[in-house]
Amino acid sequence: MNILTKFHGEQEINRENIITFPSGIPGFLDEKEFYIIPLEGTDLFVLQSVKTTEVAFIVTDPFVLFPQYEFDLPEEALEKLEIQLDKDVAIFSILTVREPFEETTANLQAPLVINQMKKLGKQVILNQTPYRTKHKIMTPQEKGER
Numbered sequence: 001m002n003i004l005t006k007f008h009g010e011q012e013i014n015r016e017n018i019i020t021f022p023s024g025i026p027g028f029l030d031e032k033e034f035y036i037i038p039l040e041g042t043d044l045f046v047l048q049s050v051k052t053t054e055v056a057f058i059v060t061d062p063f064v065l066f067p068q069y070e071f072d073l074p075e076e077a078l079e080k081l082e083i084q085l086d087k088d089v090a091i092f093s094i095l096t097v098r099e100p101f102e103e104t105t106a107n108l109q110a111p112l113v114i115n116q117m118k119k120l121g122k123q124v125i126l127n128q129t130p131y132r133t134k135h136k137i138m139t140p141q142e143k144g145e146r
Contacts, residue, residue: 001013003035006048006056008046008066009047010029013050016118017035018034018035018119019035019036019118020032020033021120021122021123022080022120022122023080025066026110026123027114027123031049031052031055032051034047034048035048036059041121043060043064044060045058045092047059047092057087057094058094058095059092061093063090065093065106066108069131071111073124077124080120081115082088082120089113090114091112091114093108093111094110095107095137096133102138103136104138105134105135106137107133107135108133109125109132126137
């Protein structure tokens with residue numbers, strides 16, 4: 001099937017790879033179906049709504065940027081996503097892209113959790129955590145190294 005995307009124009013996608021967010025994403029509760037499109041040459045992806053062209057999020061694997069990132073999934077999320085095995089889970093963080101790019105932040109307080117086998121997703125809001133919605137993706141030391 002073909003969909004119109006925010007950043008890549010018309011794209012052919014495999015219906016089997018559509019991820020369903022039964023509860024939507026906070027702020028976008030009517031958006032239930034998304035598709036992940038890799039941004040070539042980067043560790044970034046686009047989480048594109050299948051229904052609404054303008055609804056697309058730049059996301060990344062938070063463990064690439066923040067190796068010490070860790071959290072326990074609430075039991076309710078495990079049940080809703082029908083998660084049986086750790087290896088079936090993919091985690092993404094939504095980025096707020098800024099100019100210059102070094103000012104970009106990652107939302108570590110509300111990761112996107114996806115059951116890759118069942119193609120089910122949910123944005124999980126972590127409570128009682130040191131993580132915030134805006135973690136700079138580059139420390140001052142990294143800016144100098146890159």
